[in-house]
Amino acid sequence: MSMSTIQPIDGHRNDFSIVTDGGGIDRPRAEAAVRDLLEALRVDLNAPDLLDTPKRVAAMYEELLTPKEFNPTTFPNDDSYDELVLSKNIPFTSLCAHHALPFSGVAHVGYLPGERILGLSKLARIVHYFSRSLQVQERLTKQIADWLETELIPRGVGVVIEAEHMCMTIRGVQAAGSKTVTSAMHGLLRERVATRQEFLSLIGASS
Numbered sequence: 390m391s392m393s394t395i396q397p398i399d400g401h402r403n404d405f406s407i408v409t410d411g412g413g414i415d416r417p418r419a420e421a422a423v424r425d426l427l428e429a430l431r432v433d434l435n436a437p438d439l440l441d442t443p444k445r446v447a448a449m450y451e452e453l454l455t456p457k458e459f460n461p462t463t464f465p466n467d468d469s470y471d472e473l474v475l476s477k478n479i480p481f482t483s484l485c486a487h488h489a490l491p492f493s494g495v496a497h498v499g500y501l502p503g504e505r506i507l508g509l510s511k512l513a514r515i516v517h518y519f520s521r522s523l524q525v526q527e528r529l530t531k532q533i534a535d536w537l538e539t540e541l542i543p544r545g546v547g548v549v550i551e552a553e554h555m556c557m558t559i560r561g562v563q564a565a566g567s568k569t570v571t572s573a574m575h576g577l578l579r580e581r582v583a584t585r586q587e588f589l590s591l592i593g594a595s596s
């Protein structure tokens with residue numbers, strides 16, 4: 390087992406490691422498996438366009454399923470800033486756990502600071518970190534919110550994700566353009582209606 394982790398803030402222990410089997414992705418085995426799959430689908434792998442396809446597909450999955458580690462820098466909240474900190478429209482792409490097809494869209498991530506403030510770019514990094522695995526949108530939303538709640542200990546957390554799932558647009562119901570919206574709220578964003586409404590109006594959602 391190998392683990393890819395976000396370094397914990399201030400020595401907290403986090404339970405948000407993404408565990409992969411067998412020390413990372415086995416590239417030769419993935420290439421062989423893609424070759425097998427395409428052959429089973431009666432694809433002619435000798436066609437010029439397809440000669441390197443197994444290699445490219447394996448490399449693509451490796452990229453899409455390898456979370457980028459980062460150091461979640463924080464700063465003391467010396468000015469006692471007590472309003473919402475929000476990154477909206479963070480673009481992301483993930484792979485759905487059910488079909489391994491992409492789902493992509495935007496995440497809005499906000500928090501009400503407690504004693505620490507997180508480096509601004511880190512909200513996007515957290516979204517990208519948890520996107521890089523076979524995901525369900527509900528779980529992705531919750532993992533981002535839970536990570537902030539546990540690691541940053543803010544007074545409130547709000548995460549809203551809007552995404553289009555290719556498994557719904559190019560196959561199945563073929564509902565092109567439909568968006569799936571999920572949300573997770575903690576602390577004051579969950580408990581205080583006015584704060585939640587402020588968050589929702591800042592991200593442009595109707596409350």
Ligand SMILES: [Zn+2]
Pocket residue numbers: 485486487488489490554556557
């Ligand atoms: Zn799916």
